[in-house]
Amino acid sequence: MNQKLIFVLFVCASFMTFLSCAQNLEVNRSSRYCNPLPMILGPGGNAAGDVTVIRENGTYYMYCTGGGAWYSKDMMNWSFQTVANVPVAPDVTKYNGKFYMCGNDCPLYIADDPLGPFTVLGDWKNTPDVAGGWNGAFDVDIFIDDDNKPYLYYSGKGVSGIYVVELDPNDLTSFSSPVKHLIEFNNEHVWERYGESNEYPDVAWIEGPWMQKHNGIYYLQYSASGTQWKTYASGYYTSKSPTGPFTYAPNNPLLRKTEGLVTGTAHGSIVEGPDGNLWQFYTIVLSDPPGGRRIGMDRIVFDENGNMSVKITDTPQWAPDFKTDSQKEDCGSLPLTINKVNAWNALSKFSSEQDGRYASYAVDNFSGTWWEPKPNDVEPSITIELSPATEFDVVQLFTIDGLRLMFNQDWRTIERLREDPPSYIYQYKIEVSLDGKNYLTAFDQTSNNISKNTIYEEIPPIECRFVRLTITDWPKTSPLKLNEFTIFGKASGFLPAQESIPGKQ
Structure with a gap:
């Protein structure tokens, strides 16, 4: 059995598990x-x-x-x-x-x-x-x-x-x-x-x-x-x-x-x-x-x-109310998206960016930079390949379980914000894929009406290789400025070297 057939069978089996997890698995949203x-x-x-x-x-x-x-x-x-x-x-x-x-x-x-x-x-x-x-x-x-x-x-x-x-x-x-x-x-x-x-x-x-x-x-x-x-x-x-x-x-x-x-x-x-x-x-x-x-x-x-x-x-x-023997131990979820929008990650993509406000800034683990898409980009998106980037590496799969978003807030006029704070209602969705072609919505906040400039959400654990963030709406009083997009999770499996993957250069 050749490597391509093994890969296709693996994707099919994983996608069925992927669907089952998305439909049936729930997490305690206050556990972390x-x-x-x-x-x-x-x-x-x-x-x-x-x-x-x-x-x-x-x-x-x-x-x-x-x-x-x-x-x-x-x-x-x-x-x-x-x-x-x-x-x-x-x-x-x-x-x-x-x-x-x-x-x-x-x-x-x-x-x-x-x-x-x-x-x-x-x-x-x-x-x-x-x-x-x-x-x-x-x-x-x-x-x-x-x-x-x-x-x-x-x-x-x-x-x-x-x-x-x-x-x-x-x-x-x-x-x-x-x-x-x-x-x-x-x-x-x-x-x-x-x-x-x-x-x-x-x-x-x-x-x-x-x-x-x-x-x-x-x-x-x-x-x-x-x-x-x-x-x-x-x-x-x-x-x-x-x-x-x-x-x-x-x-x-x-x-x-x-x-x-x-x-x-x-x-x-x-x-x-x-x-x-x-x-x-x-x-x-x-x-x-x-x-x-x-x-x-x-x-x-x-x-x-x-x-x-x-x-x-x-x-x-x-969380402080999480009652287990391991409550003082680190839960083990790692940031999976840092610096994965660059020349080495050829399968990571973004919808648009402006000069000096690059999409890579959304995943650089630094609050001093931000991604700013072009004004005519009505649903800005970033797609990240979580797997290693070269043809000589195995294809690493991850089970993701958390999301963090940080949006830029101009804090220079404190008194104005105290009296009349701007709205920070952001609507978005997270989609995931095993093959970069077939995507499933893993987390949907396209109807969000809560004002926050920093977001953390638990995602029902799901295995994937690709993660896509799409921002569907944001306060139009100022340009969209995303300081950081972080997906958290753990490694959960791998495939052979990437030379066997369709579309991998």
């Missing part, structure tokens, strides 16, 4: 998450970093720079609600049955419910002058200790560092102790320095404090070098007291990633997840547009010495 998180965008709400997440009566509430609020039962499926008065870098804390919200250069707000309405309680009173470390409440965090004492942590500007003051339990707008300076910029901590190469030894921006108590230890988290850099990162100090003295952790930085789609990981918060473990939420800084940001989350683990660590992820991971 993938960073950046696919947050809904709504009127007065944009998930644009500086993220605080709290838990109240089994529901999680998220607040970000960009306004609005999100809520979820499982930290996976978030609903959006317009909430007035959400400031830049919001912090929300429950104290004595009320919810207090503060942020950059704003008064303290109060509400009976985490979704508001929040009304002004008052400005901060009896505060020190700038020389004493006060700057009008920049990147604040109200922490309530186990003895119900409230503390305010805040950052100075530039290199000045992090401060703490005890608040009056009867009036949280008043200080009840002298301000204490806890930490400042240390240029021996190279990751704290300004710049994409941390090249400024005397410049930094220390910000974003978050206090977390765990097993009797106080963990003071902070961010540096600045939110405009992909070197933006977080570190932490520890103490046996909420007011110090604090010791620099030996495994710093806690959060730092400078390559790929998840970069500039800092300024976030910690919350107990549905699994009983602590989870880290953080800001993600994009390469383009400058200042563009998203949200990420990952598990926190502690070693036998109490050192805290976070493995930053950018591939599908088990």
Whole structure:
């Protein structure tokens, strides 16, 4: 039996399995998450970093720079609600049955419910002058200790560092102790320095404090070098007291990633997840547009010495409520599409592209570039051959199980977006094939009506060699700009070398 006949029989058998899987196999759509998180965008709400997440009566509430609020039962499926008065870098804390919200250069707000309405309680009173470390409440965090004492942590500007003051339990707008300076910029901590190469030894921006108590230890988290850099990162100090003295952790930085789609990981918060473990939420800084940001989350683990660590992820991971013995293990799905639109992949195709906005940019694993099809391309598409590209390689088949799309968002006018965010409703479909000729729809979102600029979806597992993305509609107020298209999955079989494949050059 010759190789061509073997190949045809294999394709026929696989296609029948392919059809069966597409029709019968279902997945738990909340079993995995993938960073950046696919947050809904709504009127007065944009998930644009500086993220605080709290838990109240089994529901999680998220607040970000960009306004609005999100809520979820499982930290996976978030609903959006317009909430007035959400400031830049919001912090929300429950104290004595009320919810207090503060942020950059704003008064303290109060509400009976985490979704508001929040009304002004008052400005901060009896505060020190700038020389004493006060700057009008920049990147604040109200922490309530186990003895119900409230503390305010805040950052100075530039290199000045992090401060703490005890608040009056009867009036949280008043200080009840002298301000204490806890930490400042240390240029021996190279990751704290300004710049994409941390090249400024005397410049930094220390910000974003978050206090977390765990097993009797106080963990003071902070961010540096600045939110405009992909070197933006977080570190932490520890103490046996909420007011110090604090010791620099030996495994710093806690959060730092400078390559790929998840970069500039800092300024976030910690919350107990549905699994009983602590989870880290953080800001993600994009390469383009400058200042563009998203949200990420990952598990926190502690070693036998109490050192805290976070493995930053950018591939599908088990959800916080996924109850199995392997819930802390990587689920194993890999990105399959990176750099597979190029001269070596002759069977990968695209419908159109503009100069400087090439289709290859949609699969380069970099947020600073994007694919922009021609204006007359009414249904732009990219077809990717997942198999190796040369005639000397075996034909690798893959079982795909996830999809990520990231669209370019111009974040240069923050206040306009907070008041009037644009619509980000994208409609699309994913088709798959074993032979590059016969395609089957594996995932259909051609009727989508949910506004998101980052998308992650579980795909019912299906074996294929070719994947095609077709975008059927998008907001026509601006050109289509796709930063990244990622298909996730695992190798699941192979054929002989590609010289036996019809149409392979």
